[in-house]
Structure formats: C-alpha cells, structure tokens
Amino acid sequence: MDGATRRAGALCGTRRLRHPVSAARRLLEEGRVLALAAGVEDRLGAAGEERMDPAWFITAERAAQLETARAAGRTLLDHAGEAARAAGDDAGTVGAVARDAAGALAAATSTGGMTNKPAGRVGDSPVIGAGTWADSRSVAVSATGVGEAFLRTAFAHEVDARVRLAGQSLAEAVSAALEQVRGVGGEGGCVALDAAGAVLAFNSQGMYRAWVDPAAGRWGLAIFGETELEGGPMSELVA
Amino acid sequence: MDGATRRAGALCGTRRLRHPVSAARRLLEEGRVLALAAGVEDRLGAAGEERMDPAWFITAERAAQLETARAAGRTLLDHAGEAARAAGDDAGTVGAVARDAAGALAAATSTGGMTNKPAGRVGDSPVIGAGTWADSRSVAVSATGVGEAFLRTAFAHEVDARVRLAGQSLAEAVSAALEQVRGVGGEGGCVALDAAGAVLAFNSQGMYRAWVDPAAGRWGLAIFGETELEGGPMSELVA
Numbered sequence: 001m002d003g004a005t006r007r008a009g010a011l012c013g014t015r016r017l018r019h020p021v022s023a024a025r026r027l028l029e030e031g032r033v034l035a036l037a038a039g040v041e042d043r044l045g046a047a048g049e050e051r052m053d054p055a056w057f058i059t060a061e062r063a064a065q066l067e068t069a070r071a072a073g074r075t076l077l078d079h080a081g082e083a084a085r086a087a088g089d090d091a092g093t094v095g096a097v098a099r100d101a102a103g104a105l106a107a108a109t110s111t112g113g114m115t116n117k118p119a120g121r122v123g124d125s126p127v128i129g130a131g132t133w134a135d136s137r138s139v140a141v142s143a144t145g146v147g148e149a150f151l152r153t154a155f156a157h158e159v160d161a162r163v164r165l166a167g168q169s170l171a172e173a174v175s176a177a178l179e180q181v182r183g184v185g186g187e188g189g190c191v192a193l194d195a196a197g198a199v200l201a202f203n204s205q206g207m208y209r210a211w212v213d214p215a216a217g218r219w220g221l222a223i224f225g226e227t228e229l230e231g232g233p234m235s236e237l238v239a
Numbered sequence: 240m241d242g243a244t245r246r247a248g249a250l251c252g253t254r255r256l257r258h259p260v261s262a263a264r265r266l267l268e269e270g271r272v273l274a275l276a277a278g279v280e281d282r283l284g285a286a287g288e289e290r291m292d293p294a295w296f297i298t299a300e301r302a303a304q305l306e307t308a309r310a311a312g313r314t315l316l317d318h319a320g321e322a323a324r325a326a327g328d329d330a331g332t333v334g335a336v337a338r339d340a341a342g343a344l345a346a347a348t349s350t351g352g353m354t355n356k357p358a359g360r361v362g363d364s365p366v367i368g369a370g371t372w373a374d375s376r377s378v379a380v381s382a383t384g385v386g387e388a389f390l391r392t393a394f395a396h397e398v399d400a401r402v403r404l405a406g407q408s409l410a411e412a413v414s415a416a417l418e419q420v421r422g423v424g425g426e427g428g429c430v431a432l433d434a435a436g437a438v439l440a441f442n443s444q445g446m447y448r449a450w451v452d453p454a455a456g457r458w459g460l461a462i463f464g465e466t467e468l469e470g471g472p473m474s475e476l477v478a
Binding site: 006007008012013031032033034035036037038039040043118119120121122123127128129130133147148151152153154157158160161162165166184 | 245246247251252270271272273274275276277278279282357358359360361362366367368369372386387390391392393396397399400401404405423
C-alpha cells in the first residue's frame with residue numbers, strides 16, 4: 001500500500017508468482033486492490049512477473065513442518081511456539097514499512113500463511129486494513145500472526161485510526177490494537193512506522209526484525225524482547 | 240460478522256453456493272474469517288450448503304448488462320448511472336444490518352460484484368473492515384459501491400473507529416467515511432446501525448433499501464434521497 005495516494009494492491013492464493021509483492025504493486029498500478037491469484041497469475045506473468053513451477057516453492061524444511069503439523073492435527077503459526085521453532089520454522093511472513101525523504105509511508109506484507117491451514121484459507125496479509133496499511137497522514141503497518149484475529153480486529157487500520165482519530169502515539173496505538181487481537185484469542189505482532197520513527201511490538205514469542213535508520217546512520221536487528229541484538233553503522237550495509 | 244463476539248466469516252469467488260451468507264456464517268462458526276470459495280465450496284456443500292450449477296445464476300437481464308458493459312469496454316457499478324439503470328440493473332449488492340433485543344449488532348453483505356469486472360477481482364463485500372463490519376460496542380455496517388475505494392479506505396471499520404474512538408455520531412461517521420471514499424474517486428453507500436438507531440447514507444444515484452423498526456412498529460422502503468417512499472405498520476409484514 002502506498003500511503004501517499006492510498007492506492008493498494010494485493011493477491012490471495014498465489015501458487016506460481018515468485019515475487020508476490022512486485023505482482024501486488026502491479027495490481028496497485030492497475031487500480032485493482034485485491035485479486036484471486038488463480039484469476040490473474042497468467043496475465044501478470046505475461047505482463048512480466050516471474051512465474052515458477054509450484055514445486056519450486058517447496059523446501060525440505062517446510063515439507064517437514066507440514067508433516068509435523070499434520071501428524072499433530074494442528075495449524076501452526078509460522079513463527080510461534082517451541083514446536084515450530086524446533087522444526088526450524090523461523091522464516092515465515094515478511095513485512096516491510098518504509099518512509100521516503102518526502103515523508104511518504106508505504107507498507108508491504110508477504111506470507112505463505114499458517115502451516116497446515118485449511119484449504120482456501122486467506123489470512124490477514126493480503127487484506128488491506130487487516131495485515132497491511134499505509135497512510136502518509138498517520139502510519140504504515142505490516143502485521144504477522146494468527147490472521148483470523150487480525151482480520152476480526154481490522155488490526156492495521158485500527159492502529160491507523162488510533163493515531164489519526166484518537167491522537168494516540170504509535171506505541172500506544174500498536175499496544176492497544178494488539179490488546180484487541182489478544183481479546184479475540186490471537187497472537188502476533190507488527191512492524192509499524194510513523195513520521196516520528198519506528199515502533200515494533202509483538203505478543204508472540206519472538207519476531208525476527210531488522211531496520212535501517214538513515215537519520216541515525218545505523219542498522220540493527222533483533223529477535224526476542226531485546227532492543228538490539230546486533231547493529232552497526234549504515235556504511236556496513238554498503239558492500 | 241457477529242458484533243457480540245466479533246467473529247466473522249466470508250467467501251470470495253463463489254460460483255455454486257446458493258446462499259453465500261449462510262455459507263459465510265458456517266465459516267464464522269468454524270473460526271475461518273475469509274476463504275477462497277474454490278477451496279471450500281465442495282466441503283461446505285457436503286456440510287449442507289446448497290450448491291447450484293453455475294449456469295443457474297445467469298439471468299437474461301444480467302447477461303444483457305454484461306454484453307452492454309463489454310461492448311462499451313467499461314466496468315459498471317451494479318446500481319450506478321443511467322446506463323446501468325436503463326439496462327434494468329437494479330438488484331445487485333444486498334446488505335443487511337440488525338440489532339437484537341439484547342443490543343447485539345450484526346452485519347452481512349452479498350454481491351455479484353461489478354459488471355464486467357476483471358478476472359479474479361475481489362471487491363469490498365467479503366473483506367471484513369471494508370464492506371462489512373459489526374461490533375456491538377459501536378456499529379454494524381454493510382457497504383456497496385466501487386469496492387476498490389471502500390477497500391482503500393477500510394470503509395466499514397472507519398465508520399466504527401469514528402464512533403468508537405472519535406466519539407462521532409453514526410451519521411457524522413458515515414458521512415466522513417463516505418467523504419474518504421469520494422476522496423479516492425469512489426462512490427457508493429451503506430446501511431449502518433448503532434445502539435441509537437439506523438442511518439443510511441449513499442453518494443451513488445440511488446439505493447434500494449428497506450427497514451423494520453420494532454420500536455416504532457413500522458416498516459419502510461426508499462430508493463433515492465427520500466426518507467420513505469412506502470411504509471406501514473409492522474403487522475402488514477406478518478402475512
């Protein structure tokens with residue numbers, strides 16, 4: 001979602017697009033907000049989006065996680081709990097928020113969804129207002145977690161509304177919106193950004209996250225509750 | 240969406256389910272918020288939802304509208320404009336909001352979508368927070384119109400947020416949220432309800448609407464800007 005124009009693009013049910021965010025951006029530029037991938041993958045492919053055989057996306061680690069989840073009869077958060085972590089399940093949803101030099105905000109989210117999810121399930125990631133939101137007047141948000149809870153609380157737009165309509169700080173808004181998620185039995189978190197700086201909050205056990213702050217001239221990364229596990233000057237990022 | 244529990248269910252891309260709202264309610268009860276119909280129609284059918292051949296849904300009027308839209312190379316709102324009305328296109332999206340005796344609010348929306356829409360397009364109707372929202376603490380909303388604009392403004396949840404977080408009246412909130420829709424080039428409207436009573440607002444040319452008000456003991460209906468085109472005592476509704 002482009003917060004400057006509030007244009008948005010999203011896909012659900014992708015099976016072959018190698019770069020879903022790039023494909024979503026193409027839909028944004030076409031004026032399409034949300035599309036079933038089955039209806040647009042061929043057209044987007046013909047327009048230049050790279051397509052792969054569905055088998056290309058299968059990794060041994062993910063296949064093993066799926067078998068574990070099936071054997072347990074459970075649906076697992078891609079980054080939740082000891083079982084998932086023991087299975088090496090630590091590279092699921094990818095979320096990004098950004099602010100350009102002019103102050104425009106943007107957000108993007110890409111995910112494979114929960115492991116062993118029911119056929120046809122759509123989570124919050126492609127739903128503008130639930131898993132993803134950007135409005136340069138307020139905030140950019142990309143969420144991850146139990147999608148049903150983020151959908152039922154319109155999480156990303158709830159953060160926006162609390163900043164824009166209720167005058168809350170971004171930290172207050174994210175905390176209150178995550179409280180709503182907990183209230184309907186969910187867990188997860190988000191990366192969020194406003195004009196004043198970045199906030200990240202989560203209520204799952206951990207979340208792999210990294211950031212670049214040009215104003216401070218630094219990058220950083222963290223996993224659990226720590227503020228920074230590793231970090232350094234931005235010059236290290238320019239190989 | 241059930242505003243008492245904030246549980247929700249929705250489907251996109253249905254081709255065979257005769258009663259999509261009933262099917263969506265079944266998903267709500269299963270804890271699924273949003274699903275691709277292609278992945279669940281068979282299962283829902285086996286669970287008792289009536290399925291029809293896709294051809295059953297085709298009517299001569301709708302087929303003619305589609306041909307008209309294709310010939311003009313346009314995508315049409317199902318209830319917008321002279322062209323659509325001349326073609327008899329006046330029975331599109333169906334939205335409902337309700338409040339029970341205990342004050343619980345609920346909302347539901349069903350639509351065939353815009354005429355001559357691109358393959359794979361999903362509008363706002365099945366998106367909780369965009370076309371449909373219910374929270375017994377604030378409002379129930381069901382919207383209709385140019386779905387892209389309602390998605391880009393998280394319309395139904397925007398109404399909720401304005402009532403719940405900004406202390407606006409339902410009428411103020413609906414008006415302000417429709418202003419956001421206009422701001423991104425959209426038109427449409429909604430039916431909305433709070434604990435104090437119903438408000439309907441629209442910015443398309445007209446909207447067929449009807450209501451039952453047990454407190455007042457009356458039913459009514461209207462199409463354009465009038466407050467009531469026809470109406471009468473509720474006893475007339477009990478055949």
